[in-house]
Amino acid sequence: MNPIGPDSTGSPVFPATALQAVQQAYPDRHARLPHKLLGHPLLTRDALAALATRLPETSMEYNLGTLPVGLAPDDTPANGLSAAETIRSIDENQSWIVLKNIERDPAYGALLDSVLAELAPLVTPKTGPMVRREAFLFLSSPGSVTPFHMDPEHNILLQIEGRKVMNLFPAGDPVLVPPTQSEAFHAGGHRNLAWDEAFRDRMDPVTLTPGDAVLVPVKAPHFVQNGDRVSISLSITWRSIRSGAEADLHRLNRLLRARRWPLVPVSGRPERQLLARAGYRITRRLVGEP
Numbered sequence: 277m278n279p280i281g282p283d284s285t286g287s288p289v290f291p292a293t294a295l296q297a298v299q300q301a302y303p304d305r306h307a308r309l310p311h312k313l314l315g316h317p318l319l320t321r322d323a324l325a326a327l328a329t330r331l332p333e334t335s336m337e338y339n340l341g342t343l344p345v346g347l348a349p350d351d352t353p354a355n356g357l358s359a360a361e362t363i364r365s366i367d368e369n370q371s372w373i374v375l376k377n378i379e380r381d382p383a384y385g386a387l388l389d390s391v392l393a394e395l396a397p398l399v400t401p402k403t404g405p406m407v408r409r410e411a412f413l414f415l416s417s418p419g420s421v422t423p424f425h426m427d428p429e430h431n432i433l434l435q436i437e438g439r440k441v442m443n444l445f446p447a448g449d450p451v452l453v454p455p456t457q458s459e460a461f462h463a464g465g466h467r468n469l470a471w472d473e474a475f476r477d478r479m480d481p482v483t484l485t486p487g488d489a490v491l492v493p494v495k496a497p498h499f500v501q502n503g504d505r506v507s508i509s510l511s512i513t514w515r516s517i518r519s520g521a522e523a524d525l526h527r528l529n530r531l532l533r534a535r536r537w538p539l540v541p542v543s544g545r546p547e548r549q550l551l552a553r554a555g556y557r558i559t560r561r562l563v564g565e566p
């Protein structure tokens with residue numbers, strides 16, 4: 277069987293220039309790259325509204341999109357519509373919706389597999405096998421803002437419809453994300469981050485129009501501003517030995533900090549910190565955490 281490509285013919289989603297950009301930037305830096313997924317039948321609004329009726333409620337999150345850049349998690353307002361209704365009326369309803377884990381739907385799972393297969397030869401030698409492969413669809417009304425936050429996955433965001441600006445910040449900057457915030461995040465804390473206008477100096481605004489994509493490193497803080505049309509973006513994500521090791525070292529530090537024990541430095545190559553990773557497994561058992 278042919279893989280599902282941009283037009284269901286098996287052609288690559290990422291041209292050679294995109295693969296070069298990934299090769300140069302992955303995994304530590306962000307990069308803008310082209311993609312060829314426009315016009316894919318699984319990415320029309322009708323297809324997405326139909327998908328929303330098949331997904332469980334727990335796989336969807338939607339709310340009013342006219343939000344400030346900095347937002348406390350409990351302050352997010354609801355919009356009063358179903359997910360499919362939100363998609364069908366997205367031009368008018370001032371909302372933001374995410375369809376999560378769409379790879380659980382077989383057609384979208386096959387699409388994700390075929391796209392990630394193009395990247396695996398570049399990614400695997402650097403960060404190990406691509407695991408926990410997930411895909412998300414974001415639809416947002418004109419003017420929507422996704423508040424300042426970070427995500428735990430390696431991510432490529434592909435712009436399908438409309439225009440958005442991904443305002444990206446470097447990963448691993450302790451001014452943007454203090455160590456205690458990382459520790460709380462990896463212990464199940466919310467992804468939203470405290471915003472300070474002084475951070476704008478460190479920001480790289482990456483404008484995405486249909487056919488553009490951006491590679492986003494693990495935990496690179498960002499906030500997103502939608503343009504004056506509806507925006508549809510597909511996010512393809514994976515995790516790695518590196519992202520898992522980094523998370524474990526922050527979890528270890530959370531346990532150590534709570535007991536006022538010395539912390540472990542988290543390097544740019546956490547997967548090589550074998551002693552500290554073993555220390556996490558031992559400490560977790562010692563303190564009785566699952």
Ligand SMILES: [Fe+2]
Pocket residue numbers: 425426427498
């Ligand atoms: Fe994000």
